[in-house]
Amino acid sequence: MRNSFLPFALPDIDETELAEVREALESGWVTTGPKTKQFEQEFAAAVGAKHAIAVNSCTAAMHLALEAIGLKRGDEVITTPYTFAATAEVIRYFDARPVLVDVDERDLNMRADLLAAAITSLTRAIIPVHIAGLPAELDTIHEVARQHDLPVIEDAAHAFPSSYHARPIGSISQFTCFSFYATKTITTGEGGMICTDHDRWAERCRIMALHGISKDAWKRYTAEGSWYYEIIAPGYKYNLTDIAAALGLAQLHKAERMWRRRQSIAACYSAAFAQVPALQVPYDQFDRQHAWHLYMLRLNLAQLRIDRAQFVDELKRRNIGVSVHFIPLHIHPYYREVYGYHPEDFPVAYNEYLREISLPIYSKMTDADVQDVIDAVLEVIAQHALM
Numbered sequence: 470m471r472n473s474f475l476p477f478a479l480p481d482i483d484e485t486e487l488a489e490v491r492e493a494l495e496s497g498w499v500t501t502g503p504k505t506k507q508f509e510q511e512f513a514a515a516v517g518a519k520h521a522i523a524v525n526s527c528t529a530a531m532h533l534a535l536e537a538i539g540l541k542r543g544d545e546v547i548t549t550p551y552t553f554a555a556t557a558e559v560i561r562y563f564d565a566r567p568v569l570v571d572v573d574e575r576d577l578n579m580r581a582d583l584l585a586a587a588i589t590s591l592t593r594a595i596i597p598v599h600i601a602g603l604p605a606e607l608d609t610i611h612e613v614a615r616q617h618d619l620p621v622i623e624d625a626a627h628a629f630p631s632s633y634h635a636r637p638i639g640s641i642s643q644f645t646c647f648s649f650y651a652t653k654t655i656t657t658g659e660g661g662m663i664c665t666d667h668d669r670w671a672e673r674c675r676i677m678a679l680h681g682i683s684k685d686a687w688k689r690y691t692a693e694g695s696w697y698y699e700i701i702a703p704g705y706k707y708n709l710t711d712i713a714a715a716l717g718l719a720q721l722h723k724a725e726r727m728w729r730r731r732q733s734i735a736a737c738y739s740a741a742f743a744q745v746p747a748l749q750v751p752y753d754q755f756d757r758q759h760a761w762h763l764y765m766l767r768l769n770l771a772q773l774r775i776d777r778a779q780f781v782d783e784l785k786r787r788n789i790g791v792s793v794h795f796i797p798l799h800i801h802p803y804y805r806e807v808y809g810y811h812p813e814d815f816p817v818a819y820n821e822y823l824r825e826i827s828l829p830i831y832s833k834m835t836d837a838d839v840q841d842v843i844d845a846v847l848e849v850i851a852q853h854a855l856m
């Protein structure tokens with residue numbers, strides 16, 4: 470057994486990040502400035518988007534996207550229960566209603582065939598979530614969205630670098646929102662990006678990310694100087710700092726290497742677990758690129774004497790840090806109380822949650838770390854599987 474704890478997630482930070490951040494600090498420009506511009510430009514190029522607007526979280530990115538489309542109180546936005554708090558809370562910011570549709574048990578992504586039935590005259594947008602970094606069924610989602618003239622806002626917090634039918638995630642929908650939170654596939658500590666090809670929406674997001682201040686106003690109306698600005702709406706304070714963007718640039722430059730490493734860790738895990746009856750390895754699809762932000766193992770509980778919580782404890786006892794993704798939204802007190810949900814309202818989300826465990830998967834892991842995880846999982850199985 471390992472004698473030191475293997476964290477569930479760790480960022481891959483080396484001299485390149487330190488050099489970029491040092492350059493930002495030494496330049497004297499520590500908040501939004503040239504590094505942020507460069508990060509936006511390079512990220513837009515990496516995902517094939519016309520506009521990339523850097524913000525301080527994916528939550529902020531999704532909030533601004535919904536603001537840009539003019540979401541109002543009483544409107545509805547369709548998403549899934551199998552996600553993190555952020556996806557639905559941004560809808561609630563507007564006093565609008567998150568309408569949940571259940572997920573596909575194979576990949577835990579939105580069931581596109583349930584979408585049409587969830588659309589009403591109040592629906593204003595669809596937010597699919599690419600769970601773990603495997604893109605949702607975007608063709609079908611877009612087909613339904615087009616029929617009802619609805620924008621698609623992808624929650625791509627897990628999905629860089631991912632692609633769907635050879636198109637990078639970030640280049641497909643009206644909006645794509647990325648996260649650079651500490652545990653994500655590239656990190657700026659806290660950070661996010663809004664990608665869109667739509668000029669007016671991009672401009673609105675840019676303005677609302679910084680207090681609703683229109684820079685164009687002074688460009689158009691005065692030649693006096695840059696001190697003048699106009700507030701055109703009560704905006705937010707969502708801008709990314711140059712210190713964070715510097716970190717992001719270094720991470721972006723090694724994103725491909727980090728992705729390859731995660732992909733190879735996922736392949737090792739799946740090779741080790743695919744034939745174990747008590748385990749179900751993650752679903753992959755040949756027509757899309759998985760970012761492997763998470764490796765979501767599922768337990769076949771009928772084959773085990775212990776439940777998921779005990780399985781987690783057994784791995785922790787063996788010094789392996791694991792996590793659970795996600796406690797579905799509809800079983801949390803807030804959503805239960807406001808909307809009267811019961812666990813069985815979204816049976817796939819609920820039942821898959823009961824048997825999910827996320828294993829460590831990050832580029833800093835050594836081969837020995839990967840083997841330790843495999844050994845620990847197989848040991849727990851050997852001790853607790855029903856024969």
Ligand SMILES: Cc1ncc(COP(=O)(O)O)c(C=O)c1O
Pocket residue numbers: 525526527528529552553555556598624626627647648649650660661
């Ligand atoms: C699916 C999903 N969406 C959104 C977010 C929010 O990202 P951020 O922390 O950058 O706001 C997360 C964060 O963990 C997430 O997992």
